[in-house]
Amino acid sequence: MAPKIAIAAFLHETNTFAPSKATYDDFAHGGGAGRMLRGQEIIDHMSDVNAAISGAIRYGRDAGWDLCPALACATSPSAHVTMDAFERITHETIDRIVAFGPLDGVFLDLHGAMVTEHLDDGEGEFLRRLRAAIGTEIPIVTCLDLHANVTQLMFSHADVLESYRTYPHVDMAQTGLRGARALDAMLTGARPQKAMRIAPYLSAIAWQCTADAPAKGLYERLSELAGKDRQMSFNMGFPAADFPECQMSVLAYGPDADDAADQMIAAVIAAEPAFKGRVYTPEDSVAQAMRIAATAPGKPVVICDTQDNPGAGADSNTTGMIRAMVTANASGAIGNLYDCDAALAAHQAGVGAQITVALGGQSRVDGDAPFTATFTVTHLSDGTFPAQGPYYRGKTMNMGLSACLQIDQLKIVVVSAKAQMADRSMFAQVGIDPQQEPILIVKSSNHFRADFDPISAALLTCAAPGPMAVDPALLPWTRLRNGMRMGALGPAFQNDSTKEPA
Template sequence: MSPHPVIAVAGLGIESSTFSPARTDAPAFHPLRGDDVLTRYPFLAPGRPLREAADWRGTLVGKALPGGMVTAAAYADLTDELLHGLSRLGPVHGLWYDIHGAMTVEGVDDAEAELLRRIREITGPDTIISASMDLHGNVSRELAHRTDLITCYRMAPHEDAMETKERAARNLVHHLTSGAPRPVKAWIPVPVLLAGEQTSTRIEPAKSVYAAVAEVEATDGVTDAAIWVGYAWADEPRNRAAVVVTGSSADAVTTGAERLARGFWKARHDFDFVAPTGTLQECLDAALASRKRPYFISDTGDNPTAGGAGDVTWGLQQVLARPEFKDPTGPVVIYASLPGPAAVDTAVQAGVGATVTVTAGAEVDDRHAGPLTLTGVVHAIRHGDQHAVTEAVLRVGSVYVILTRLRKPYHCEHDFTDLELAPREADLVLVKIGYLEPELFAMAADWKMALTPGGVDQDLPRLGHRRIRRPMFPFDREMPDPDLTARLIPSSDEELTGPDE
């Protein structure tokens, strides 16, 4: 094999909640094309060793904020363009498939595997494909079959996201330049489906479960090892945990995969939320009684980074109804956030310092509460955000409500300070989020997770899954032990037979 193999880069990534009424269109993916694709990855910058080790060719890579199902039209447009770009490249030795693994498309099951099937029609079976994924993705037997190398994040929150992508690219280059035979793949589905907030690697048992991944990877004959928790807020047969170990030795990958699968299954009853939980009112009571500041509360049910619509008004209604926050001299509260394009327009037109009455929210998800009317003082306005487009802060009593043109996650301190807000000096910060992202986690003197309604409700049985494979823990808590024997998955140039189980 040439020391400079030709490698294509392609992929679409999103978490899609089937329990949200929202839909995701093509522009939400902010697709990059051609050479611009490579600018997504610092390790592929000109002059970097990995960049110089291969001839990298971008096709199309798009990543969207988690949201509702992708429309059939958006999927068709993006995949057709990706495939057309790939076909124009001519023969490629390898392809790096940069995906999330939880994309649900109208009328399509296992969308990532289906796209990869079509990619294989262009590249042929001999092209080596390496996939990088989120650990909250789903690995069906079909997806494992279509790939040669596959890996995922090992941390939740995902502080190792770029490290994982680099590992997938590096493993691919190493395989193409070493002359090694096609990797052996051991796949084990694990009938467990838990929310990310119950499987954070910050705490046990996930901390130890994932620590074993590196130990398996270090085994002779193993190239990579991975555990997927799966995506809890979609209802497809593929939604469950999974283990895949790849390498040169069938015995090594089989032994490693079974060790990881048994460890995950054994720990299933020990998984718990990464923070104390309660109803929103219980969390507010605890925050007001505490002297720790700032006190963070996660409004979990409408978390836009898990697939929530982001415009559920239920949580903010509960906050504004509290008498403690009616007066401007009350405890300082920051609430992030609520989409309301018309409300933002009104605030922008009135200007900072003006008092306005606006209505926002529940344009997409009105199942739990209707649009919310607010009267307050415009505190700040900001234009040009990648996700929100325009943001406006309205002070209602002692609550600073962040309103956005489009939904936006608030994960970093500058997300607040850019809006003339001081989260470190606030009494309470309420964020539509699950587990706190690293900057917020470091900032919080204390925090709780409020179990609120929405498209990514943490009470999974309450959502009403109908299509997942049963029995499944925790839906069937007393289910018998499953078969955790490793399945050796054939290469993509070999026939895949038998049920996906």
């Protein structure tokens, strides 16, 4: 009889310092992540996209599994998931899994950095409830994002946690294949030995690209230690979740798991000084980009507006880089600027019209404000288009009403849904050829590199005012574990309430 395997997905990356929460409707509509799917819809729509659940579906088909799809949903990173959203989605997903009847295994595609209004550890609580519902005998494999803040609850209730190994995340489906292979091994064999280790510092996402040092070398070491007999993960964590288990971690499953985990965490600790890099001010980044562009025509200079990255919980609507470009009279394009009112005004006015709007600036971050000016509407779009790059591979994007607004020599992609600028098609959908622009400003931190590195002359990381601090040590932590360094070589967190009185 074919093994009966339930599959489900529930993903959210939570920035507890961000301005906007994730509601049930956000998960239902999904935005750039795609709408909520149930049952056979998951097989029909998720089989060929860059997602862990896609890899599991493909593996299961080849292995002859009886796949039982429950529910799949995700939404853009933001502040806390509302209690209503978490409880409704968790209850429905687990009820659907239980309703499948006797199962041989469960495959889950989760993120690993979900914080809700009422829970520090969304995934850990989801796994705890699932275990209570199906018992301890059924193996559970969970695939996680490389940025998961892996907790003891997650580690305890999943038999294997398997994580992405690339950032930009171009290996999500491959991770699903590895996770499904581990689940298949447990259908006829024993549960593996497992070990978990925690690093003593946080690292900034701007310096976590796995194509560069130090992450490149660390993941090469991870692959060596995993070999053919072990499952291993190095989670660089999401350094904007204010709770005690916000952390980088190493996981090992299989023979000599403890020894492998010890060797890997030693490499992570030794790499701490390398998790730092240069950050430009908006003005300096534009000046440097203009200098480079003058010597490298035909290849754009890419500036990442990392502190307004919607892939890290920001709202993609700050205006610091717009001001810097306009002040310098620089030529280029910026995207995406999330402003539904401005996009609607552009559509009502039509191509060629001039509109005066207060653009963006709703972040409530010091130093950010709306940019009020008169813009020319140069292109309109319904915001629906196929993604072409490696990160969003296979997805049909739905950015809502979209427009290109131009002021002086700057073109601005204005959209009605949040998704980080990680695909050249996101410029093209409003008539901008990114290869023809001397400067491109992307509201992203690293995922854009998968599609933009091949065409860029240089990459600059900029810290315009925004809610996702480029250095986690700058965040107003209150609940981090005592002694955790708040960034590479940064100060150690100390909760004043635990200090001895003077």
